[in-house]
Amino acid sequence: MKTLNFTDLRKSIDQNEVGREMYTLIAELYPICRSITGDGFRKTLEILRRDIPLKVYEVPSGTNVFDWVVPKEWNIKDAYIKNSKDEKIADFQKSNLHVVNYSVPVKKVVSLKELKEHLFTLPDHPNWVPYKTSYYREDWGFCLSHERFVELKDGEYEVYIDSTLEDGSLSYGEMYLQGAEEEEILISCHACHPSLANDNLSGMSLAVFLAKQIVPLEHRYSYRFLFIPGTIGAITWLALNEEKTAKIRNGLVLSGVGDNGNITYKKSRRGNAEIDRAAYHVLKNSGANCDIVDFYPYGYDERQYCSPGFNLPVGCFSRTPYGMYPEYHTSADNLDFVQPHSLGNSYFEVLSILEVLEGNCTYINMNPKCEPQLGKRGLYNSIGFNEMAMLWVLNLSDGNNTLLDIAEKAGLKFDAVFIAAKTLREHNLLKKVIT
Numbered sequence: 001m002k003t004l005n006f007t008d009l010r011k012s013i014d015q016n017e018v019g020r021e022m023y024t025l026i027a028e029l030y031p032i033c034r035s036i037t038g039d040g041f042r043k044t045l046e047i048l049r050r051d052i053p054l055k056v057y058e059v060p061s062g063t064n065v066f067d068w069v070v071p072k073e074w075n076i077k078d079a080y081i082k083n084s085k086d087e088k089i090a091d092f093q094k095s096n097l098h099v100v101n102y103s104v105p106v107k108k109v110v111s112l113k114e115l116k117e118h119l120f121t122l123p124d125h126p127n128w129v130p131y132k133t134s135y136y137r138e139d140w141g142f143c144l145s146h147e148r149f150v151e152l153k154d155g156e157y158e159v160y161i162d163s164t165l166e167d168g169s170l171s172y173g174e175m176y177l178q179g180a181e182e183e184e185i186l187i188s189c190h191a192c193h194p195s196l197a198n199d200n201l202s203g204m205s206l207a208v209f210l211a212k213q214i215v216p217l218e219h220r221y222s223y224r225f226l227f228i229p230g231t232i233g234a235i236t237w238l239a240l241n242e243e244k245t246a247k248i249r250n251g252l253v254l255s256g257v258g259d260n261g262n263i264t265y266k267k268s269r270r271g272n273a274e275i276d277r278a279a280y281h282v283l284k285n286s287g288a289n290c291d292i293v294d295f296y297p298y299g300y301d302e303r304q305y306c307s308p309g310f311n312l313p314v315g316c317f318s319r320t321p322y323g324m325y326p327e328y329h330t331s332a333d334n335l336d337f338v339q340p341h342s343l344g345n346s347y348f349e350v351l352s353i354l355e356v357l358e359g360n361c362t363y364i365n366m367n368p369k370c371e372p373q374l375g376k377r378g379l380y381n382s383i384g385f386n387e388m389a390m391l392w393v394l395n396l397s398d399g400n401n402t403l404l405d406i407a408e409k410a411g412l413k414f415d416a417v418f419i420a421a422k423t424l425r426e427h428n429l430l431k432k433v434i435t
């Protein structure tokens with residue numbers, strides 16, 4: 001049987017079906033209380049390992065990673081606030097967002113005044129619960145809806161957080177897939193948020209499906225998938241794997257890929273890296289509205305990959321960007337907010353970008369003195385052949401232009417140029433330049 005490649009896979013994709021499968025995985029992961037360390041993160045990796053051969057790494061608390069230190073490990077069993085009538089007004093068992101993530105343990109009775117110093121709400125969206133963290137400051141707190149908050153009466157409240165914050169480790173998952181070449185494509189996503197669907201169970205599910213479907217394919221590049229806690233995970237990975245970064249030819253951070261907004265591609269810091277040009281080419285030709293934005297130094301882990309000491313060619317693929325939708329970091333980023341058709345479409349476009357990278361080789365015309373006679377080879381005026389693309393490929397294949405360069409100069413889709421090059425290769429009119 002013929003080995004499948006990226007083009008075969010892209011053509012066989014049913015976006016709705018993939019989107020539904022991605023959604024099913026998101027729904028399974030959604031209830032787990034994740035954080036940047038701890039058992040929720042590990043349990044998540046265990047679930048992902050059913051689908052892909054992920055290796056799990058543990059980095060001890062206290063490990064120095066550039067200017068940062070791997071924090072203590074946080075775990076939680078239960079938490080609530082009870083009023084004097086013994087009624088729970090915030091309950092971790094109902095939603096893990098009710099507890100400020102990384103809260104230290106607490107068990108005491110407090111006045112309403114003291115309690116309010118530890119409460120977070122969203123007055124502009126009174127029935128949503130915010131998502132808050134306290135990673136690098138030992139404190140405790142609760143999040144609740146503003147509707148609930150304004151109903152609180154004077155009196156005493158019992159606050160209880162059954163958590164631990166102790167020396168342990170930071171976990172992350174990594175999958176490496178050897179390709180024909182040593183150069184790599186990095187796919188990274190943060191996997192540390194608790195019950196939030198778009199940010200970033202969506203990016204995780206996209207990465208899992210991609211990894212799963214690339215495994216049986218014939219592929220040129222090696223692929224490295226990272227499922228890491230945001231910021232500290234990327235910093236930790238870069239600090240412990242600095243020598244591997246020289247092989248990263250292209251990379252994508254995947255986040256927020258399931259909402260109904262347009263696709264947004266944020267360029268790498270380099271601005272004109274191959275990944276930036278491939279993403280631009282695919283998205284501009286996709287027929288859908290999309291936004292291509294320049295790099296800026298906040299957002300997701302592209303901040304670390306694109307810090308000046310690394311300056312890796314890593315862009316960020318999302319739909320509505322980081323922080324630009326009201327549901328961001330709230331209980332409204334739930335299973336209703338992500339849509340299977342958006343997930344499937346994001347998957348398709350990422351796959352299409354990778355397909356361009358895989359096929360973006362440089363060739364040399366073996367018959368460069370005047371045009372070769374295409375007619376005698378059955379390549380002229382024959383139905384199904386894109387003569388214009390062949391003429392462009394023949395003319396620009398002087399060893400200096402990649403197929404993407406040619407597609408851009410010719411104003412043609414990469415696909416047409418790629419197929420023309422394949423045909424010309426089969427007729428010994430082109431030879432691949434080994435770079």
Ligand code: ZN
Pocket residue numbers: 193199329
């Ligand atoms: Zn986030």
